[in-house]
Amino acid sequence: MCGIIGIFGKESLEQSDYQAVRSGMDAMALRGPDAAGVHDGAGFCFGHRRLSILDPGSGKQPWVDSASGVVLTYNGEIYNFREIKERLRSRGHSFVSSCDTEVLAKAYVEWGKECLQYLNGIFAFGVYDPRDDALWLVRDRLGVKPLYYHCSSGRLRFGSTLKALFAFPEVDRVLDPAAVWHYLRTIRTSFGKRTLLRNIYSLRPGEELWWKRSSAPATRTYWQLPAIAETDKSAISFEAAVEETRAKVDAAVGAQLISDVPLGGFLSGGLDSSVLTSAALAGGASRFGTYSVGYKEKGFNEWEYIREAAEYYEVPNHEIHLEAGNYLADWEWLSGEKGLPLSTPNEVPIWHLAKSFRSRFCVALSGEGADEVFGGYVGPTFCSIDYDRSQGRLGPVSQAALYRLYGTDKFLSRLDHYFRINSWMSVERLQEILNEDWYPDEREESVSAYYGELFQAAESCTTLDAYMRVHLSVNLEGLLNRLDTSTMAASVEGRVPFTDHRLVEWINQLPDAYKMSLLANNRWAELQEKNSFELIQDQRVESKRLLRSAFQNRVCSSILAREKMSFPVPFSQWFSTFLLEPFRDWMNDAPIIRSLLSDESRLALANSDAPDPMVAWPLMNLAIWQRQFHIHG
Missing domain, CATH: 3.40.50.620 (HUPs)
Known part of the structure; x- marks a missing residue:
């Protein structure tokens, strides 16, 4: 694994751009302690930090293909690189190393963007192709390896971490209010392609970005898990x-x-x-x-x-x-x-x-x-049976059973029901604690729109399958x-x-x-007095x-x-003990806390001997992050 960084622009680069690439590399030293390299050309500069896993003696990056001039900076592993290498050899390619980096570079030279169909691995990489005068960024299918980018003033900057991108002076550190709202709702730092900062984006899993210098950059999804109706699934x-x-x-x-x-x-x-x-x-x-x-x-x-x-x-x-x-x-x-x-x-x-x-x-x-x-996530996904039963599918369910879990027996949609279980904080809780200007309707609407697209893509699936697909997209x-x-x-x-x-x-x-x-031996008709969580507690679900x-x-x-424990940490107890005083200090002093919270809720949290950990955890994270990186907005 490694850390990558780069810049590509319509015009020639400034000295400050080259320095930013080197500074960004330094910010990723732990991602690649074994080697560092830079390669630049007309209007681009790539940097690389290497953690040597395959062929430690060679494979230094950025890699330059001597025949085509293609330049590659790459983070990841191609597990089937030896098979691809033999295929390329049969097509006349020769190799000077035993690493997967050279194989990836030559696979692109041979097949262009179609090389992705041959790759089995985890990867995020950038390619400069002098034959097209173009930049190509790619992230692996499931999103194992991260890749962030920022585009302004005719230049695109990319890197493995936000910390690396902060080395570019043009990268403003301004909060994206909708993404912050989403973080408080779900504790997730990615909101589709959006990050917590405006104009800094995450390349999505299974997505590529192509920018030919004479045109505009464009993204495309090259891999997506198909939605399959239950009636169309395998009969095995x-x-x-x-x-x-x-x-x-x-x-x-x-x-x-x-x-x-x-x-x-x-x-x-x-x-x-x-x-x-x-x-x-x-x-x-x-x-x-x-x-x-x-x-x-x-x-x-x-x-x-x-x-x-x-x-x-x-x-x-x-x-x-x-x-x-x-x-x-x-x-x-x-x-x-x-x-x-x-x-x-x-x-x-x-x-x-x-x-x-x-x-x-x-x-x-x-x-x-x-x-x-x-x-494996029984609560967050098996709860789908409550929605189905409330709609008259699967079998009957009593109003009392649903009220015990949800406080209602009516749900507007799959999305409405999903968020009643799969939220860190509810809209109502956020409205209790936040300043009024932090919860305009459009912020929740943007969350609903994003998750609504995920559910729309799973419309043909069963409710359980739809919930699992959404979890695969956002939780994983x-x-x-x-x-x-x-x-x-x-x-x-x-x-x-x-x-x-x-x-x-x-x-x-x-x-x-x-x-x-x-x-x-369990039958839905016999379980109408139990909601999904009660069925789970009764160990009726496998x-x-x-x-x-x-x-x-x-x-x-x-x-x-045994039941799943999900790597437990006693942080709920800690906010009443050794984290209590630091938390109070942050509530009183952090600018982002004063911006987010109403004075009443901020003082109530600061004066509590047992602050709600579901509130304290994300707020303290935002406060720490803002101080470290001088985030504003």
Whole structure:
């Protein structure tokens, strides 16, 4: 993995542009501690920081193809680069290195933008093609690798992090109010292509940007998971799907074992990391070891299951036991490295996990994507059955059952129902605490419009499938960004086999019931007095059916049967203890807090002995971020 940065313009560059590229590279030193390089030409300059994983002795970037003059700056791994290399050799290409960078460059030279169809991997890259005098930016299909850009005054600037882009003086650090509203609503720092700052955009997963200097830049989606009606899904039997799923997961993990530096995994004691460990060992991973992290507070670690899994697989596992006391300093440091507020409180322990991991390994297998792909988020997605039952589908449901969970039994749409469960803070809560000028209708309307487009694209799907698709679009991107930030801040490459696009496409065309369903012998007609969360509490719902069944003989029985813990962090307790005084200081002193909150709500929060953590967490993140990067607006 690496850090990339660049600028491309209609006119010649200034000396300050070249200096900004170098400063942006310095801001990404931890993403690429092994090497740094710059290449410039007429109206463009590319920079690169390298973390050497394949062919450490060569593959320095930016890469220049000697025959065509094509220049590449690239972050990621192409797992099938050896197969592509042989195909290119058969077409007359020769190679001077053993790295995937050269293969990617020559694949573009040979096939142009059509080369994307051959790539299996995680990537974000920029290409300058002198034959067309054009810039090409690309982000991988699921959005594992980030890529941000800013366009003004006839120039486009891009980079792996916002912090790197801040090196360009033209990049204003002005809040995007709608994106801030979305962050408070959902705790997500990406809002479609928008970031928390105006005019700084994120290239979307599966998206490319092409700018021929004589025309205007344009983006295009080159990959999108198809929406499939339930009646059009595969008729394969569950038993056959189990066998095929096991083979595809093993293949996805096997493809990602390529590395010229030590490779290991993160072990949480849950199903996903156990499956990855099993598949890595089955794939012949040599000297494979694992690392685990947790807090000492009871209920906020999984040591019992972690130790059971490590013993079951006979892998050396290293435990990192964290103390709460250093959390604030680590939080501030990680936000400063990221260039954005944190999204979830567990970004800090993941960074600690990666730092310790780096003492022995450089590449980590991690389980992000399994829940979105296989149906693991029971509450956020299985709640769809409440909407269906309220519409007279599936079976009856009592008004009382719905009122207990939602306070109503009527929902305007899938979108309306989805946000009643899948929000960090409700509109009503925000209206209670924010200044009036921070909640005009158009801000919530912009959120509804974006999510409405996602639901519109899933109109032909069942409600459960639609909720899973939306989660795949918005939740997974946040988790992948969390992993990228936390691991790269420790100079570790995080790999996520469950996001292999071939695996994702395979699971997508299977029936809903193969992923998540009521347990056998339960009938909707008998469950009308229970809402979805009560059914979950009664353990009537089975999640990740395919994954559990596929690996039932390769995962501890206790781990197969346990409920998901979602990497818990006791931050709710902390805002009543050691984070309380710092929080009060931020409430009283931070300019963004005084702008966002009414005086009444700000003082109430500052004077509380137990501030609402759902309010305190995003507000304190915004305050820390504003101070670090001089954000205004």
